[in-house]
Amino acid sequence: MKINKINKSRLETVDFDNLSFGSIFSDHMLICEFKNCKWNEPEIKPYGPLKLSPGTQALHYGQSIFEGMKAFKSKKDNVLLFRPDKNLERINNSAKRLSIPQIPKDVFIDGLKALVRIDSDWVSKRDGYSLYIRPFVFGSSECIKANSSNDFTFVIITSPTMNYYSDPIDILIEQKFTRAMKGGVGFTKASGNYAASFYPTSLAEEKGYTQLLWTDGINHENIEESGTMNIWFRIKDKLVTPELTDSILPGITRNSILTLASEMNLKVEERTISISEIINSFKNKTLLEAFGSGTAVVLSKIRSISYNEEKYYLPNQEGSYCDKIKTKLVSIQRGDIEDTNNWTVSV
Numbered sequence: 117m118k119i120n121k122i123n124k125s126r127l128e129t130v131d132f133d134n135l136s137f138g139s140i141f142s143d144h145m146l147i148c149e150f151k152n153c154k155w156n157e158p159e160i161k162p163y164g165p166l167k168l169s170p171g172t173q174a175l176h177y178g179q180s181i182f183e184g185m186k187a188f189k190s191k192k193d194n195v196l197l198f199r200p201d202k203n204l205e206r207i208n209n210s211a212k213r214l215s216i217p218q219i220p221k222d223v224f225i226d227g228l229k230a231l232v233r234i235d236s237d238w239v240s241k242r243d244g245y246s247l248y249i250r251p252f253v254f255g256s257s258e259c260i261k262a263n264s265s266n267d268f269t270f271v272i273i274t275s276p277t278m279n280y281y282s283d284p285i286d287i288l289i290e291q292k293f294t295r296a297m298k299g300g301v302g303f304t305k306a307s308g309n310y311a312a313s314f315y316p317t318s319l320a321e322e323k324g325y326t327q328l329l330w331t332d333g334i335n336h337e338n339i340e341e342s343g344t345m346n347i348w349f350r351i352k353d354k355l356v357t358p359e360l361t362d363s364i365l366p367g368i369t370r371n372s373i374l375t376l377a378s379e380m381n382l383k384v385e386e387r388t389i390s391i392s393e394i395i396n397s398f399k400n401k402t403l404l405e406a407f408g409s410g411t412a413v414v415l416s417k418i419r420s421i422s423y424n425e426e427k428y429y430l431p432n433q434e435g436s437y438c439d440k441i442k443t444k445l446v447s448i449q450r451g452d453i454e455d456t457n458n459w460t461v462s463v
């Protein structure tokens with residue numbers, strides 16, 4: 117791997133008390149080109165603009181996917197990645213569906229570790245802080261024929277971050293627009309999935325909601341995801357989340373919650389959840405909490421769910437499942453408690 121370091125770090129210019137998610141980038145980035153049917157040697161270099169031709173394939177056809185992951189600093193100053201093997205697996209599942217070549221393990225994992233090690237001073241130890249890591253790959257051939265690109269560029273950038281949502285969120289059940297259809301790319305982190313969500317989300321934001329609750333694309337009857345998060349409901353003492361299908365993103369936080377919940381002896385069901393079940397559970401007071409999960413948000417409490425002009429406020433519980441699971445997950449991620457599942461990887 118080629119390494120070309122910056123002369124002077126920008127770290128001291130960063131105001132860690134006022135970090136807005138994803139807008140400050142660390143000193144270095146990793147870049148690796150796929151050309152002539154093979155990946156070249158990766159290079160770590162100073163963070164800066166990419167040189168792109170206006171004919172770059174991904175700008176026209178969106179042949180582009182990404183990942184989201186985080187590095188944490190432990191009390192002993194170890195920098196820990198959380199389940200990076202899962203991100204590699206998912207980026208390669210996304211790559212297959214988007215006709216992008218598989219990213220080799222050494223490029224992804226070794227590149228990630230080397231990059232985070234070089235910028236380890238950017239990983240803050242403070243509570244709630246981490247280094248958000250954004251690997252992405254896009255079609256970089258200079259050709260606007262509507263075909264798969266021949267060349268691809270894989271990049272990793274990192275960004276110091278704190279909590280994504282500081283308060284419980286208000287969500288609106290979407291009844292017109294669709295995030296993902298059966299047979300589509302909803303299970304991937306295709307950039308276009310996010311682009312297509314911005315307009316419907318902006319309509320909800322204009323009405324004061326934080327996010328949408330996406331429903332199935334056929335009848336808008338069953339719940340799929342919320343915003344960029346997987347969704348969880350606690351009905352009586354049971355935690356329920358939609359089962360994975362090709363229109364739902366297989367969240368790594370979601371997968372970790374399933375393991376932690378079972379270790380905590382909580383009852384969990386992965387199954388179809390209809391809007392009417394949620395509304396009825398609210399009305400008969402068995403819907404006790406709802407929360408979203410994702411790399412960026414970790415676990416985020418939902419304050420209200422709106423449907424057909426009706427706003428349903430969830431009970432504000434002390435000792436919620438959300439708090440208990442989040443505390444355990446974050447403690448593992450930061451190396452504060454024993455990691456019995458071997459999820460963390462020291463860089």
Ligand code: COI
Pocket residue numbers: 183184185310344410411412413
């Ligand atoms: C993540 O949680 O990493 C996501 O994908 C959310 C991101 C789009 C901000």
